[in-house]
Amino acid sequence: MQTEIVLMWVAVTAYAVAAVLFTFGFVFRRDVMAKLGLRVALAGLVPHGAAIVMRWIEVGHGPYLGFYEVVSSYAFVSVLVLGVLAWRAPTLRILGVAIMPVAFLMLGGAMLSPKAPLEVSGKLASWWLNIHVAFAKLSYASFAGAFALAVVYLIREARAERGGVPEDGVLSRLPAQQTLDDWCYRLVGVGFIFLSIMIVSGAIWANEAWGRYWAWDPIETWSLVSWLIYAGYLHTRLTLRWAGRRSAWYAVVSLPVLVFTLIGVPLAYQSIHGAYLKGY
Amino acid sequence: MSSAMRRLARLLESPRLAIGLIAYIGVLAVLGTVIPQGQGTEPVQTWAAQHPVIEKPVRLLGLHRVTGSALFLGGAVLLAASTAACSWRRTLVATRQYRWARRLADPSVRLRALEAGERIACGDSTVEALDKAECALREMGMRCSLRSDAGVVASEDVWTVYGSPAFHWALVALIVVVGAGRLTRSEGLMGVPVGSSLAHAPESYRVLETGPLYSWSDPPYVIASDRLELSYVVSGIERGPAPRIELRAPDGRVLARQFAYPNNPLRAGSLTIHANDYGLSATCALVGPDGGTIGEVPLIVDFDDEMPSQTTTSTFSLIDSSGRDVVSGAVSVILDAEAQRTRRVPASPKVRLKAVDASTQEPLAEGVLGVGDAIELLDGSALRLERVGYYVRLSVVDDWSVPVLYGLLVLAVVLASVAILGRPIVAVVAAVEDGDPGELAVWIRGFKTGDTRHLIIRDAVVRAVVARRGENTPCRPR
Numbered sequence: 001m002q003t004e005i006v007l008m009w010v011a012v013t014a015y016a017v018a019a020v021l022f023t024f025g026f027v028f029r030r031d032v033m034a035k036l037g038l039r040v041a042l043a044g045l046v047p048h049g050a051a052i053v054m055r056w057i058e059v060g061h062g063p064y065l066g067f068y069e070v071v072s073s074y075a076f077v078s079v080l081v082l083g084v085l086a087w088r089a090p091t092l093r094i095l096g097v098a099i100m101p102v103a104f105l106m107l108g109g110a111m112l113s114p115k116a117p118l119e120v121s122g123k124l125a126s127w128w129l130n131i132h133v134a135f136a137k138l139s140y141a142s143f144a145g146a147f148a149l150a151v152v153y154l155i156r157e158a159r160a161e162r163g164g165v166p167e168d169g170v171l172s173r174l175p176a177q178q179t180l181d182d183w184c185y186r187l188v189g190v191g192f193i194f195l196s197i198m199i200v201s202g203a204i205w206a207n208e209a210w211g212r213y214w215a216w217d218p219i220e221t222w223s224l225v226s227w228l229i230y231a232g233y234l235h236t237r238l239t240l241r242w243a244g245r246r247s248a249w250y251a252v253v254s255l256p257v258l259v260f261t262l263i264g265v266p267l268a269y270q271s272i273h274g275a276y277l278k279g280y
Numbered sequence: 281m282s283s284a285m286r287r288l289a290r291l292l293e294s295p296r297l298a299i300g301l302i303a304y305i306g307v308l309a310v311l312g313t314v315i316p317q318g319q320g321t322e323p324v325q326t327w328a329a330q331h332p333v334i335e336k337p338v339r340l341l342g343l344h345r346v347t348g349s350a351l352f353l354g355g356a357v358l359l360a361a362s363t364a365a366c367s368w369r370r371t372l373v374a375t376r377q378y379r380w381a382r383r384l385a386d387p388s389v390r391l392r393a394l395e396a397g398e399r400i401a402c403g404d405s406t407v408e409a410l411d412k413a414e415c416a417l418r419e420m421g422m423r424c425s426l427r428s429d430a431g432v433v434a435s436e437d438v439w440t441v442y443g444s445p446a447f448h449w450a451l452v453a454l455i456v457v458v459g460a461g462r463l464t465r466s467e468g469l470m471g472v473p474v475g476s477s478l479a480h481a482p483e484s485y486r487v488l489e490t491g492p493l494y495s496w497s498d499p500p501y502v503i504a505s506d507r508l509e510l511s512y513v514v515s516g517i518e519r520g521p522a523p524r525i526e527l528r529a530p531d532g533r534v535l536a537r538q539f540a541y542p543n544n545p546l547r548a549g550s551l552t553i554h555a556n557d558y559g560l561s562a563t564c565a566l567v568g569p570d571g572g573t574i575g576e577v578p579l580i581v582d583f584d585d586e587m588p589s590q591t592t593t594s595t596f597s598l599i600d601s602s603g604r605d606v607v608s609g610a611v612s613v614i615l616d617a618e619a620q621r622t623r624r625v626p627a628s629p630k631v632r633l634k635a636v637d638a639s640t641q642e643p644l645a646e647g648v649l650g651v652g653d654a655i656e657l658l659d660g661s662a663l664r665l666e667r668v669g670y671y672v673r674l675s676v677v678d679d680w681s682v683p684v685l686y687g688l689l690v691l692a693v694v695l696a697s698v699a700i701l702g703r704p705i706v707a708v709v710a711a712v713e714d715g716d717p718g719e720l721a722v723w724i725r726g727f728k729t730g731d732t733r734h735l736i737i738r739d740a741v742v743r744a745v746v747a748r749r750g751e752n753t754p755c756r757p758r
Contacts, residue, residue, distance in 0.1 A: 122518060122541055122542045123542040189701065193696060200689040204689070211552065213682065224309060228305065232299055232302050232303065235295060237730050238729050243730055
């Protein structure tokens with residue numbers, strides 16, 4: 001476990017450095033700092049991933065029990081989605097200015113929490129667990145990517161309105177606003193599908209484990225609320241023809257609700273469902 | 281359709297209404313997590329005492345049972361109606377779009393499309409430019425359905441125009457099935473002493489909720505338990521207490537028999553039985569003056585975390601042959617330290633028993649009994665402790681709609697994926713003027729509002745078409 005802790009702290013440090021580099025690169029318009037920030041962030045994924053794997057082998061289950069494991073895995077997918085977006089379009093690396101501070105805070109918070117492993121109880125021993133958790137992480141990753149795209153869209157638009165986007169800045173290298181808007185919408189669409197699978201698999205699993213598929217448990221309720229919020233995004237987009245700034249703001253304010261659902265609700269409410277985060 | 285009906289239909293089809301109702305349901309659901317839920321429960325009473333001013337409107341609006349309140353149910357019904365209306369409208373639009381796209385092979389339809397199209401001067405002859413256009417369309421993933429020297433017709437995922445209406449119809453079906461399931465469902469908790477059985481009938485349940493249209497089988501099914509493993513291990517994982525449960529048809533046939541534990545309920549037809557918990561069962565026999573056993577009654581009790589030295593108290597009533605209550609009382613099992621720690625039957629079980637005359641409420645007898653001990657009641661009869669064992673608390677749900685619901689949920693997710701990921705596009709590129717270089721008309725249309733892929737395809741086609749002979753383009757003529 002000692003090695004795992006050390007690796008995690010290396011990852012925390014890497015994410016912190018990356019966040020600083022991205023911020024400086026963004027503020028002072030130094031693309032070279034953004035490039036370096038991306039490299040440091042992706043380098044941090046290596047010890048982070050290794051620590052997750054070591055923990056997995058040691059405790060015999062994936063990173064989905066206890067605050068430490070759950071939040072650490074969400075930090076991991078946050079950085080991973082930055083890597084995927086940057087690979088898809090290298091100029092998108094500047095999204096790190098939105099993603100890396102979040103990833104750093106998440107992993108830092110996880111490292112300050114108790115790390116005692118929780119066992120997979122009889123109630124959790126089901127292959128539905130893997131489906132439910134996997135799609136929770138995928139949905140979070142998609143919405144986090146959409147959030148970052150929306151943030152950058154809004155910043156560039158604000159700068160353009162104030163006095164134009166400098167041609168030598170990192171923002172000028174990004175794809176066109178319409179492309180950013182389109183990618184944000186597509187990521188929300190994909191995230192919505194993943195979130196739907198998470199909820200459906202959770203309902204089916206709840207019926208197998210507890211004898212009821214829906215009981216308005218706080219986590220179930222807030223998952224539905226998150227689903228309704230993103231359904232609202234798609235409706236405003238497809239029927240009211242919202243696009244650009246309005247859609248971007250919608251994507252920005254929606255992510256905190258999802259994060260609250262995945263991490264905040266189990267902490268704030270007492271429920272059998274919340275045991276995955278707080279223990280039994 | 282009368283004008284009032286038309287106005288109503290238009291209102292229900294309104295996307296603003298749908299979005300507003302979605303927000304309304306979401307807000308009510310959130311309120312349900314902030315305001316304590318339940319009727320008369322301790323958290324509700326505590327909250328009411330702490331918030332006397334807002335408690336009154338909260339109670340009036342039924343917000344202590346949000347999802348059962350008129351506000352919520354009314355909103356849900358309206359959302360269902362709105363979804364159905366939107367589904368109908370979307371189906372009509374999708375059918376029109378699909379048919380129109382299929383008719384692009386018709387020259388007159390193509391001509392109308394081209395009249396609205398964009399004119400592009402080619403870099404090559406018209407025929408070569410059409411080749412490049414076709415190639416560019418294929419490279420962008422489109423399927424060319426018509427190709428001649430006059431033009432190219434291509435399309436992509438046109439069938440996905442049905443994705444959104446189909447998804448919304450699936451939602452309507454889900455709402456209907458959930459509602460129908462609620463009306464015809466039963467759900468309850470029954471305590472079955474291990475080694476005995478109970479009928480699936482109202483009197484067997486300690487807690488029971490049934491829909492207004494639920495009908496009980498007569499004669500009833502029987503639920504039995506013959507064994508309880510306190511620590512059941514499967515695949516190396518401790519599953520906790522697991523009773524072996526047997527479900528018998530009214531004619532006595534065994535329909536299902538298995539150990540039940542979390543994620544492994546007993547299932548037979550529409551019945552699903554989960555093992556909820558277990559406790560102790562003290563079986564008492566009513567012994568007549570002649571010493572013969574008149575009857576046995578199993579009394580079930582639970583472990584009590586607040587008073588670990590004994591279980592909860594179970595009350596009982598004994599009736600005579602005319603059905604009159606004769607004796608009533610209460611029993612609890614005394615737990616030694618080992619039994620408290622392990623939640624098992626004590627090595628030498630003893631119960632605390634109290635009996636009173638049912639008509640006068642006069643105490644008849646009270647005492648601590650071991651197995652085989654008895655206390656005297658009226659007229660020389662006695663109550664004897666026969667044995668102390670376990671009982672299992674079973675959650676029994678009879679709901680035909682569950683597998684249908686599962687299927688609809690999966691279908692809805694698949695259809696949502698089609699609706700979201702599908703990008704139905706049609707493209708027509710036709711020769712306007714022959715010659716070298718010639719001129720083409722390009723018309724590309726996406727059926728999904730807000731989607732810009734058709735602009736990307738248009739750019740690719742134009743780039744290919746205007747490239748001159750020999751220029752490096754992604755597409756070369758066949």
